[in-house]
Amino acid sequence: MSQKSTKPAIDARNIKKYYKNVHALDGVSIMVKKGKIFGLLGPNGAGKTTLVKAMTTLLKPDSGSLNIGGMDAISHPGDVRKIIGLAGQYASVDEVMTGRENIEMVGRLYHINAETVKKRTEDILKRFELTEAADRPVKTYSGGMRRRLDLGASLVGEPEILFLDEPTTGLDPRTRLELWKLIRQLNDDGVTILLTTQYLDEADELADYIALIDQGKLITEGTADELKSKLGDDVIEITLTNAKDAKAALPIVEKSTHHEPLLKPNGKKITVKSTEGTKGLSHVIKHLDDAGIKPSEVSLHRPTLDDVFLELTGKPTSEGEGEPNA
Amino acid sequence: MSQMHSALIDIWIMTKRNVLRYRRIPTLMVFSSIQPIMFLLLFNFVFGGAIAGDSYALFLIPGLMAQTMLFGGTQTSVGLAEDMKSGIIDRFKSLPINNASPILGRAIADGIRNIFVAIIMVSIGYLIGFELLNGVLPAIAGVLLITLFGFVFSWIMILVGLAVKDPESVNTASFLLVFPLSFASNVFVPIASMPGWLQAFVNNQPVTHAVTATRALLVTGEGYDSIWKLAIWMVIILAIFVPLSIRQYKKS
Numbered sequence: 203m204s205q206k207s208t209k210p211a212i213d214a215r216n217i218k219k220y221y222k223n224v225h226a227l228d229g230v231s232i233m234v235k236k237g238k239i240f241g242l243l244g245p246n247g248a249g250k251t252t253l254v255k256a257m258t259t260l261l262k263p264d265s266g267s268l269n270i271g272g273m274d275a276i277s278h279p280g281d282v283r284k285i286i287g288l289a290g291q292y293a294s295v296d297e298v299m300t301g302r303e304n305i306e307m308v309g310r311l312y313h314i315n316a317e318t319v320k321k322r323t324e325d326i327l328k329r330f331e332l333t334e335a336a337d338r339p340v341k342t343y344s345g346g347m348r349r350r351l352d353l354g355a356s357l358v359g360e361p362e363i364l365f366l367d368e369p370t371t372g373l374d375p376r377t378r379l380e381l382w383k384l385i386r387q388l389n390d391d392g393v394t395i396l397l398t399t400q401y402l403d404e405a406d407e408l409a410d411y412i413a414l415i416d417q418g419k420l421i422t423e424g425t426a427d428e429l430k431s432k433l434g435d436d437v438i439e440i441t442l443t444n445a446k447d448a449k450a451a452l453p454i455v456e457k458s459t460h461h462e463p464l465l466k467p468n469g470k471k472i473t474v475k476s477t478e479g480t481k482g483l484s485h486v487i488k489h490l491d492d493a494g495i496k497p498s499e500v501s502l503h504r505p506t507l508d509d510v511f512l513e514l515t516g517k518p519t520s521e522g523e524g525e526p527n528a
Numbered sequence: 529m530s531q532m533h534s535a536l537i538d539i540w541i542m543t544k545r546n547v548l549r550y551r552r553i554p555t556l557m558v559f560s561s562i563q564p565i566m567f568l569l570l571f572n573f574v575f576g577g578a579i580a581g582d583s584y585a586l587f588l589i590p591g592l593m594a595q596t597m598l599f600g601g602t603q604t605s606v607g608l609a610e611d612m613k614s615g616i617i618d619r620f621k622s623l624p625i626n627n628a629s630p631i632l633g634r635a636i637a638d639g640i641r642n643i644f645v646a647i648i649m650v651s652i653g654y655l656i657g658f659e660l661l662n663g664v665l666p667a668i669a670g671v672l673l674i675t676l677f678g679f680v681f682s683w684i685m686i687l688v689g690l691a692v693k694d695p696e697s698v699n700t701a702s703f704l705l706v707f708p709l710s711f712a713s714n715v716f717v718p719i720a721s722m723p724g725w726l727q728a729f730v731n732n733q734p735v736t737h738a739v740t741a742t743r744a745l746l747v748t749g750e751g752y753d754s755i756w757k758l759a760i761w762m763v764i765i766l767a768i769f770v771p772l773s774i775r776q777y778k779k780s
Contacts, residue, residue, distance in 0.1 A: 255618075258621075258622045259621070259622065260618055260621050260622060261779070262779075280624055283622060283623055283624040283625075284624045286622060287622075288618070288619060288622040290615065290618070292614065292615030292618070294614060294615035294616040294617075294618055294619040295616065295619075296545060296616060297614075298548060298549050298552045298553060299545070299548065303548075307541060307545060308619070308623065310537075310541050311538060311541055311620075311623050311624075311625050312623065312624065313534055313537065313624075339552065355619070356619075359623075365622075
């Protein structure tokens with residue numbers, strides 16, 4: 203055991219997967235340490251789900267090596283399945299069965315004896331606040347309850363490594379916070395967690411280590427702080443009253459900061475790097491004022507993960523809801 | 529625990545899951561029986577007189593049972609496509625279980641349903657002139673045999689379902705297979721009235737053997753040799769479609 207514990211929980215190297223002519227994964231390598239929460243961050247279609255499917259033995263990569271919990275996931279998928287759990291955005295539970303039946307069924311499929319399954323099921327129902335709804339068919343559950351049940355069902359086998367594919371996509375903010383709390387608790391219990399997300403705040407909030415992927419490639423990786431400091435410089439954020447002003451402001455902002463400004467999708471907010479701190483900010487305000495443009499809000503702040511993402515991929519993270527099954 | 533033993537447990541759990549669907553959603557059962565009953569009454573009273581006089585129910589019911597099994601295979605396939613769409617198959621695939629068990633569980637549960645539907649058909653048949661003329665034990669064997677054929681045939685549909693994935697397309701695709709196979713057979717009319725080129729096909733396709741065998745066991749007591757021909761067909765179908773289906777399941 204002690205020797206095993208020094209090995210990483212996940213060691214994926216140069217994973218490639220092609221669908222016809224599309225490079226779903228174009229040589230991705232990640233390493234996840236035991237007991238950590240690893241965030242796989244990227245926009246829709248970046249290859250996050252494909253990578254999770256490879257790591258959970260649902261699909262075979264075309265090339266690369268994949269080691270999960272010290273075992274080769276490509277040659278021994280059956281062994282890996284014994285130590286992993288999978289939950290995801292699809293909340294893959296049986297609608298006709300009750301919550302209790304769903305968890306018990308998964309427990310029995312791990313070939314755990316009936317008594318232990320019963321006990322674990324009760325514990326999970328209690329922990330996820332589903333005891334009251336336990337004997338109702340799942341089709342009567344709310345979205346948040348389904349997601350909790352899905353997560354609960356993935357725990358009955360007491361996995362060492364838990365894969366969460368966009369665990370909070372489509373959930374309301376309150377349910378999202380609840381789920382974050384549960385995920386953190388699981389990690390405190392020693393479960394290694396790999397989660398995918400298209401939300402920067404989620405990765406920032408939960409993950410000890412973040413890998414950014416886009417178009418099947420790893421863009422960058424590091425802790426949230428490391429990623430933020432990669433940008434280094436402060437960011438000036440200018441909000442205009444309308445899109446016309448924003449357009450007119452762009453060349454002025456560029457001229458006064460000597461950096462290329464980015465216009466946010468709402469068409470009214472501009473962000474730009476500032477190498478000169480507050481001095482840069484006052485330049486921008488003065489030049490805008492000279493041009494007769496009155497911004498409704500101006501601020502200077504340390505870069506957020508959002509800024510990192512924009513800087514590295516040239517586009518914002520979340521465009522539309524849900525990731526297609528690819 | 530031996531591999532065989534644990535595989536049997538997986539198949540048992542999956543079968544229970546699917547049987548539960550029929551118990552919890554009784555309308556599923558109703559819809560499975562309504563079509564064969566409607567076909568039974570329509571064909572018997574609309575075409576029956578022209579084809580066979582008063583005794584058409586005796587001819588028709590074993591045939592319709594076979595057709596019902598083919599449609600049952602379609603439902604197995606649609607059900608699997610729905611499971612894939614919902615994501616629960618992904619969960620099953622991430623578990624340390626026998627690869628074929630989610631498919632087998634569905635197919636076996638549908639086989640159990642098929643037995644019920646066959647019993648309902650016989651019961652209604654008794655109201656319109658059908659009788660188990662060959663005795664009860666052979667009739668039980670006949671129902672089990674045609675259900676087994678339904679199970680075997682469902683593997684063809686399962687491959688279609690796993691390949692096509694979308695539940696509605698599966699339904700459409702399967703009709704292209706079920707209609708020619710059940711109408712170009714001896715389900716509804718005797719083969720003798722068909723043109724020679726068609727007879728050559730009808731005489732050798734598995735549905736015809738299934739119908740003749742069921743007819744023999746339920747009613748006529750004649751043509752038992754079709755049981756062996758059917759058995760050969762079933763072995764061939766399983767040998768081709770089980771491995772293909774499991775391969776398709778693993779990669780989809």
